[in-house]
Amino acid sequence: MKIAILASNRKPIPSPKDLIFAPGVIIYELVEGLVRKGHDVTLFAPEGTKTTAKLITAGTKSLYEDFSDNQNFAKKRASNIEEYLLKDVQYELLMASTAFEYIKKNKFDIVHSHKTLHEIYFSKLIDTPCLFTFHDISKREIPNDISLRRLKKYTKTAYFVSISDSQRHGLEFLNFVDTVYNGVKIEDFKFSNGDKNLLFVGRIDISKGADTAVKLALETKRPLLIVGDVAYNSPGLKIFNKIKKHIDNERIKYLGHVQFDKIKDIYKQAKVLLFPIQQSDSFGLVMIEAMACGTPVIAFNLGSVPEIIKNGQTGFICPVGDTNAMIKAIRKIYEMTESEYQKMRQNCRQHVEENFTIEKMVDGYEKVYEKVIRDWKSKNIH
Template identity: 40%
Template structure:
């Protein structure tokens, strides 16, 4: 197949060096994986991107580029850039040289979708809820207006269930990771770990409470804003010798963080669509203890690769930590190898694309 792909312009693909941009990592795994399977893949993305697929960038860097950090109109620039890329990718798609267009963002490109024929698919990374991706009336209006034009691919069945009213899901393809980046650690370390942005909803403050109640240290990995009210009131007062605030670690180096953890704590209180850190941890043999929200039961085999605890039950998480040694770390790795490899993900996308092209 000849496949045209449009990336998000907010960040370079696969990911900038100073933060983890999961959609970019997934997007690039799909692009490069399809190329390796013999397809012709052309990617429209920012000029600071790096990919083995053919890259078209127009010399415009992502809004993440450091030279733009002080730009007061950062979001205006982002949408202008995304609209420019969308218009150019539609222009290219109209040449008729491609079998399918795959987009990685859903707020801009759909407005151009009716100017061209041929299948258009989109990976949906978000949370289809009114406090997230459907917060404005225009969000709902847009999704209804282009419902039949864009074929969405869900990351989990839970995401599909929650969002089917506004997103025309045609398939579920679980995200996958490059297992060469993550090695099995048969024993792990003594500390617990939390990986992700230090914000409310992801709740690193609860992870700290669980670690302290369990009598274990906690390694926090992720970006944070020391000036935010959440950090000042919920995180900073709890930092002591047992809590290690590591900041951001590049995604290519996160393997060692997971390998050295006794378990990963994932105390989310929103409907996380996937949770890439969950499968990355299990790929290293590290079991995951998560609150029962979003897609956690699709990713974690309760009692086998970790524990899924009732939302908000801090003591339940503490109890899970106490029995974490009952989890076979090799089984965690095998679970990811079977269900969440990059190869399986790419094969899933290839299957969906072929079905749509042949219709």
């Protein structure tokens, strides 16, 4: 197949080491996997992108590189939010227009966009089926009625794929073709026997639950390691100030940002990953990254959690907001015999190998492409 894949103009593909950007990792691995399978892939992404596919840029570096200017990106964006939002629209429209002008002049079997905000407006202007993957969006995150009407307008001529079934809640009116779960490059995550500490990996903001993780560590008297950037907005800073008083680098340690190639070792050394999210996550890549190393996950029953964790086998799923249930789950893991605990770690690794690898993800998208192309031809849209 001849496939056009559209990435955001915000960040290079793959993400730089000082930035955690899950969609960038997923897009990179998808493109490389499709190329390995012999497909003719063109990737539309910023300058500086690394790929074995044909690369088309809009003639600019990423917004991340332009806007951060060797400063902390999150801090600068938070303190200059109006300037950032204006530039963001300009960068994304430049990429979208560049991509669709090229696609209109060159024959493709399918267009796969990993963002929808601007690209969907262009989808009716070409005689090629357009597929959209939602990486972050859910009904809760659609900002206003205009955005909702925009999606409804294009639902009959565009195709959509979700990264979890839960992501579709409230968006059932869209033309979803299938769900394709994110995957990890399993060989990069080494299985281990684990260690003694609790682990929290995620952005320090109101939605991820870092403060809840600290509360759980204090209640269970277990050491906690926190990894993640602070969201430099009012809620994020409030959460960080709340947990900062407990950081003593003994019982509660905070590492801040950790590069992706080093965080894998941190997953290996953890007893359990805490995922006490306060709002639904579209997927939650950290869960499968931890389980790939054998580390079980304890999470609130929100969003994709019940699709990823096998309750009692690869971790525990707790009622939303029920910290007492989480405390019981933590104690249950620490009270396991060594053989019981190692069995759970083996279950985690096997679960990822069977359901959440890059190969399985690439195969899933390949099947979706074939389904979309068949449907497009049968309907003869346009």
